[in-house]
Amino acid sequence: LQYYDYYRLSQIMSLKRSYLLLWLSTFVLYISNGASITPGDFDEVCLDAISRIPVSPNEKVLLDTQDYQSQNLITHDGGSNIWKSVDFDGIDMGGTYNQWVDLDQGIVCRHRFIACDYNNQPQKNWLVTQYINISDNGVDELTIYMTFSSVTQCACQQSFSVWAYETNVINETGRVNNTSYSDTGVRLFHTTDQGSQTTASQRFTISSRGLYLSVVDGGSCTVVSRILVYYNVCPYQVFNMVVYPETVAPPFSNPQDRVVTGTCVNNSSPISGNLNQLECEVSGVWGVTQVMCSCNAGYENISGICEACMEGEYKALQGVDDKCIVCPENSNSTSVGALS
Numbered sequence: 001l002q003y004y005d006y007y008r009l010s011q012i013m014s015l016k017r018s019y020l021l022l023w024l025s026t027f028v029l030y031i032s033n034g035a036s037i038t039p040g041d042f043d044e045v046c047l048d049a050i051s052r053i054p055v056s057p058n059e060k061v062l063l064d065t066q067d068y069q070s071q072n073l074i075t076h077d078g079g080s081n082i083w084k085s086v087d088f089d090g091i092d093m094g095g096t097y098n099q100w101v102d103l104d105q106g107i108v109c110r111h112r113f114i115a116c117d118y119n120n121q122p123q124k125n126w127l128v129t130q131y132i133n134i135s136d137n138g139v140d141e142l143t144i145y146m147t148f149s150s151v152t153q154c155a156c157q158q159s160f161s162v163w164a165y166e167t168n169v170i171n172e173t174g175r176v177n178n179t180s181y182s183d184t185g186v187r188l189f190h191t192t193d194q195g196s197q198t199t200a201s202q203r204f205t206i207s208s209r210g211l212y213l214s215v216v217d218g219g220s221c222t223v224v225s226r227i228l229v230y231y232n233v234c235p236y237q238v239f240n241m242v243v244y245p246e247t248v249a250p251p252f253s254n255p256q257d258r259v260v261t262g263t264c265v266n267n268s269s270p271i272s273g274n275l276n277q278l279e280c281e282v283s284g285v286w287g288v289t290q291v292m293c294s295c296n297a298g299y300e301n302i303s304g305i306c307e308a309c310m311e312g313e314y315k316a317l318q319g320v321d322d323k324c325i326v327c328p329e330n331s332n333s334t335s336v337g338a339l340s
Helices: 003-033
Strands: 059-064 074-076 083-087 101-104 111-116 125-128 131-133 141-150 159-166 182-189 197-205 210-217 221-234 237-239 242-244 258-261 268-270 277-280 293-295 299-302 305-308
Touching: 059 131, 111 125, 141 182, 159 197, 182 197, 210 221, 293 299
Parallel strands: 074 083
Antiparallel strands: 059 221, 083 125, 101 111, 111 221, 125 210, 131 210, 141 197, 141 221, 159 182, 159 210, 237 242, 258 277, 268 293, 299 305
């Protein structure tokens, strides 16, 4: 394997570890509270679904409607499904879609949510998520990404808003109480013709370790085909034999790059005493660096891994390209990692 192959493998393994840790951290909460919590409540079959639209490794996903195999995510007025559809306006003329409804899209792990009651104004149709748990420190900003379309041409509001109930603990009572929520300032507008999809995303600030979100329809006729909530991270990487951990990116509202100090891979040391520092930028991209580590004396670089010199070999000094040397004639080293 080449160095690049090891790097890609390390990224894949890091993502798998992240999913496992998220699942373990939320599973205990799920059992103790009897409520669904994301991330961690996903259906594993959805992670490998052919229909799944991938996300960037720079995005730490908290919620994705593609993560659920159930044909119906939504319950109305007190049921036990993962999401809630609540009609706060009290105007119900008996229409099929007078509040948010989950349509069966016929594709595994794909959902469509529709609300269409524009003739009876004003509307307050709330689509409420499960509890969203934020395990990382330093998350000050989230992004909500949505794909949606207008079902019909109407003289009605062709937009909707997003509200948040920030809480550090699960609160199923507060979840369905609209006075618990604050306006995030997110406004998403239809920008295409009837039937054509609009894709939009906006950021909003947070100050808690968890929240519920609500997509509020004020009287449109809208189909939402995907909801994604995430924050940016600079992903785990090994560069120049320096390991940089996954790091929460700084918010766009305060774009001060975060300086991260990496650690040398096993059996290596920094070159010329550098600090192995690298900047994590707001978009989740690592900055440019010249810092590096090199294998210690007694070890050589094999595809980015410092391997000990075998018996009969030695390496006297630390160095980037220095290889283990076969012992001269009539001499030998009797242990691995020999310096002379």
